[in-house]
Each structure stands twice: as structure tokens, then as C-alpha cells.
Amino acid sequence: MKKNKKRQKRVIRNRIILIAFIILIAIIVILINNNSKENATVSADLDSKSEIFSNITGVTAEVSKYIVYGTHLNLEGSINVTNSTIDNVKLVLKSSNSDEIVIDTDYEINDSTLEFTTGEIINEGLDLESLGRKSYYLLLKVAYTNGQDKYYSLENKTNYSNIDYYTITKNSENNKIYINFGEYNSVPYLNLAANKVEKLPDDVYDIVIDPGHGGIDAGAVNGNYYEADIVLDCAQKLKTKLEELGLKVFLTRDGTEDENENTAYNMYDDNGRITKAMEANAKIFTSLHMNSNQAYLANGGVEVYTPGKFNYDFAQLLADNIVKMANTNYSLMTTNRVKNGVYMDNFTQNDIEQANEEAIAGGYEPYENITTDTSYLFMLRETGGIATGAYVDGRNTNYSANKYYNSNIGLESYLIELGYMSVQEDLDNILNNSDAYMQAVAESIKTQYLN
Ligand SMILES: [Zn+2]
Incomplete structure (x- = not known):
């Protein structure tokens, strides 16, 4: 009986040590994973930027109107096109994983000017609430009849500058979307960087x-x-x-x-x-x-x-x-x-x-x-x-x-x-x-x- 008790105690002690060891390993794995995930996001972002911009021609589309009404971004602009063999025109969001979000786009070509817009309806356009926590580049994608797609980046020709947009509070969470015009290797761009924020600033309401x-x-x-x-x-x-x-x-x-x-x-x-x-x-x-x-x-x-x-x-x-x-x-x-x-x-x-x-x-x-x-x-x-x-x-x-x-x-x-x-x-x-x-x-x- 005594021996058995001792043995039982030892087994329990060994089990506790084993469980503690497993927990420790699990914590280490989670930490390593998290760290590499963060690093992966950062490098993916840099990679995607050079990748995205390597596909962009030197010609840029000019943004003439840029409005955030409620939860939607409305955009209007134009670009000079010499080629009339255009099949389709769409505004798209390009992000790090090379996924493409297509935005409803209306367009019209008169002579050599292509005019594009997210549409006339002011509470439609790009739904800012639905964006994931990523860095997106808003580009004009022109599909030519020869099967070739070309991407053009957007240049700000309005009097308006960057916007901090905060999403509506959902499950006690908010994203901040920094809608900003910038330049990469002398190519102007419109970027939407969506990140989680701890809480809304004091002067921002839903x-x-x-x-x-x-x-x-x-x-x-x-x-x-x-x-x-x-x-x-x-x-x-x-x-x-x-x-x-x-x-x-x-x-x-x-x-x-x-x-x-x-x-x-x-x-x-x-x-x-x-x-x-x-x-x-x-x-x-x-x-x-x-x-x-x-x-x-x-x-x-x-x-x-x-x-x-x-x-x-x-x-x-x-x-x-x-x-x-x-x-x-x-x-x-x-x-x-x-x-x-x-x-x-x-x-x-x-x-x-x-x-x-x-x-x-x-x-x-x-x-x-x-x-x-x-x-x-x-x-x-x-x-x-x-x-x-x-x-x-x-x-x-x-x-x-x-x-x-x-x-x-x-x-x-x-x-x-x-x-x-x-x-x-x-x-x-x-x-x-x-x-x-x-x-x-x-x-x-x-x-x-x-x-
Ligand atoms: Zn009244």
C-alpha cells in the first residue's frame, strides 16, 4: 500500500512536469508563430509594393473628385488613352496577397479621354466598412481587346488631401483607414491602409x-x-x-x-x-x-x-x-x-x-x-x-x-x-x-x- 501510494505520487508529479512542459512548448510555438506572422506581413507588404508598382505603366489617371459620404468612398477621374481597343475598365484594389477587389465602375470614352467614376449614387461606391486590415492600392485596370490588362495608378488632382476614416464600432472594434495619396519611385498613388485601433479618438463618433x-x-x-x-x-x-x-x-x-x-x-x-x-x-x-x-x-x-x-x-x-x-x-x-x-x-x-x-x-x-x-x-x-x-x-x-x-x-x-x-x-x-x-x-x- 505504501509503495503504491509513493508510486502514485511520483506518477502524478511526472504528469504535472509533462503538462507544464507541453504548455511551455505551446507558448513558445505561439510566440514564434506570431513573430514570424508579423515579419511575414511586413515583408509581404514591401514585396507587394514593388510587385504592384512593377506592373504599373508610367501614365497615371487623374482623380478629379474624391468624396467620403457616410461609409462609402466615391471617386471620379480621367486618363488619356491613345488606344480605342478597350474592352473593359474597372477600379480595383490591389493588396499584398495579390488578390484583387473589383469596384463597380462606370466609364465613358470621348476622343482620347477615358472618364471613370464609382457612380452617381452617393451612398454607394467603395464600402469602407468591408475592407480587411490590409494596405490597398487603388488602381485603374484597363482590359484591352488584345487580351492585355494594364494597371494605372491614381494621382490626386483635387484640392482635398488625406482622410482618416474610422469604421463603425462593431464588437467593440474599430479600424482606422488612412486614405492617402503618395508617391513610390516618382509614381503617384492612392493607398488605403486599414489597421485596427484600440478605440475611437474622443472626437470621433459612429x-x-x-x-x-x-x-x-x-x-x-x-x-x-x-x-x-x-x-x-x-x-x-x-x-x-x-x-x-x-x-x-x-x-x-x-x-x-x-x-x-x-x-x-x-x-x-x-x-x-x-x-x-x-x-x-x-x-x-x-x-x-x-x-x-x-x-x-x-x-x-x-x-x-x-x-x-x-x-x-x-x-x-x-x-x-x-x-x-x-x-x-x-x-x-x-x-x-x-x-x-x-x-x-x-x-x-x-x-x-x-x-x-x-x-x-x-x-x-x-x-x-x-x-x-x-x-x-x-x-x-x-x-x-x-x-x-x-x-x-x-x-x-x-x-x-x-x-x-x-x-x-x-x-x-x-x-x-x-x-x-x-x-x-x-x-x-x-x-x-x-x-x-x-x-x-x-x-x-x-x-x-x-x-
Ligand atoms: Zn420638425
Whole structure:
């Protein structure tokens, strides 16, 4: 018995030593592996750079437009081509493992000029959220009819410089994509370097929620109910729900604003809501409102407004989810309607003429850049940068300048009219059911951006 016990003890001790040894070996293997992986990435990157650039001709394509709108990069440019035997043209991303990501590209050849673009739709183009953690070179790939492919690198001919893009927080993680123009052996290039960051910088948010009106401006009124109060309550509920999804949320006002403050007139000032929204460096923007219209007194329902030249899928998802989850309906209003519950309101030729007349009557210069592609609703227009034709609102000389009007970085903007203050059924529903309305918005954001 005694001997057996001793033997057992020895066996156990040997086993412990063996297990410890195995663990130690495993740790060493993991460390060596990690190290060589890192080294492999670095050398692969250098190799790929010389490899990628060895295939590039001396001719470069010129970038004339370069916009980050929400989560997408839009690009436009041209190149001189002497050869008209072109079969196909694509913008591609080349990375270290020689994989090629093909980007949807439209092109046109006139005489010897080839013009290319990621397309007219401002919330499409290159999806920055889907990029892996790699260094990519954005190149123009031209396939000739003789079966030969040629790659051209891109040269910045815009007035805009490099952009730091931070991806939307997903599973507590963010990537920083450094979108930069550089030069390698005198060849200009556009590079997108995506790396993981520990956390978002303090001044970078995922989403901005704008509770409409506020201060001296109560918005629409029904009895003792004010639009400004209702949408603020909704915005705060939405903020909590989005934070529970791990998103970093910024509110343009939180109800602490002075009740005499004119939040509309100072919206471009340092403390104004346009400036605050732009300085939040977010990807998504949503402005919450309640509608009011005597002509549609009998019909309430939801309306989601977007800028023009838009992919309406997310707007449709918002409208669908609100209708379903908050037990309401699509607004029956037909003006500016593009789909059920989805609306797009641009300046009409009439609006432009009127704005110009008002400017002249007011003794100031009309805005040159208003077109029928410019969004009429100022929160959508002014937060969207040049993609939505932002400019200083000309309806009143008291408005000061939107210092971001010329920015090539814009927020992907949605304005939601949750329902009609003037329709009792709608008002009652939103008063009793605001949680469901905001749950619908949060679910939509989760589906669109976090899956
Ligand atoms: Zn409103």
C-alpha cells in the first residue's frame, strides 16, 4: 500500500512536469508563430509594393473628385488613352496577397479621354466598412481587346488631401483607414491602409442623432404637446438603445439648451447643430421630427427623407421597421415620394429661382451651386458636404457660414418624420409607443451596419 501510494505520487508529479512542459512548448510555438506572422506581413507588404508598382505603366489617371459620404468612398477621374481597343475598365484594389477587389465602375470614352467614376449614387461606391486590415492600392485596370490588362495608378488632382476614416464600432472594434495619396519611385498613388485601433479618438463618433427644433423653436404643436419635446425624448431613448449595441452616439442637443436660444438661426455657429454634427466625425446622421399638415389631417404615418442620387434601401428598411414595430402606417402623402414611406426632396427649378430672388431682394449674392440635385432639407444638405450640395442657407441673412459646406467628407443623412402631430391617432401612438418607434430605428441600424 505504501509503495503504491509513493508510486502514485511520483506518477502524478511526472504528469504535472509533462503538462507544464507541453504548455511551455505551446507558448513558445505561439510566440514564434506570431513573430514570424508579423515579419511575414511586413515583408509581404514591401514585396507587394514593388510587385504592384512593377506592373504599373508610367501614365497615371487623374482623380478629379474624391468624396467620403457616410461609409462609402466615391471617386471620379480621367486618363488619356491613345488606344480605342478597350474592352473593359474597372477600379480595383490591389493588396499584398495579390488578390484583387473589383469596384463597380462606370466609364465613358470621348476622343482620347477615358472618364471613370464609382457612380452617381452617393451612398454607394467603395464600402469602407468591408475592407480587411490590409494596405490597398487603388488602381485603374484597363482590359484591352488584345487580351492585355494594364494597371494605372491614381494621382490626386483635387484640392482635398488625406482622410482618416474610422469604421463603425462593431464588437467593440474599430479600424482606422488612412486614405492617402503618395508617391513610390516618382509614381503617384492612392493607398488605403486599414489597421485596427484600440478605440475611437474622443472626437470621433459612429452616429449623430439630431432631435429636431429646440430652444425657442417648439416645432409642431398639438394642445400641450410640442414636437421639440417629443423628438428629444425619442432621441434620448434611441441613444440608449444604440449604446447598448456598442455604438458611440452624439446628440446635437440634449434639452439643456436655453429656452430662448434660436437653434435654427445659429446652426452654423461654433455651437450650432450643423457644426456639432460635422465635428462629431460620424458616419450616419439621423434627424428626428414630427410632421404637421392640415391638408393631410386624416392621414398620419411615417416619412423617411433622404438626399437625391441615393440608394434608398436603408431608408426603406427604416420605414418598414417603424410601420411594423410601432404599429403605424406609411404616410399617404404623395409629394416627393419615391417608395412607400421614403421621400426625396430636392430644389425644383422654381425653388432655385425663388431663392435667387430672395437673395437679390435681401441684398446678398445668390448661391451659385444650387441645382435640382441639391437637397432642399437643410439638415440633410448641410451635413452631407459637397455630396448633397451643402451651402449657407440663403433664406435669411442672419444665418452665418457653414464652414463645412465645401467638405468632401459628409454624413449619410436621414430625416425621419415619425408621424403627424396634427393627427390625434399618430400623436397618441408616439406618446404611448415611442419605445417601439426607436426600437425599430435601432434594429434597422443593427441590420444595416452591424451584421
Ligand atoms: Zn420638425
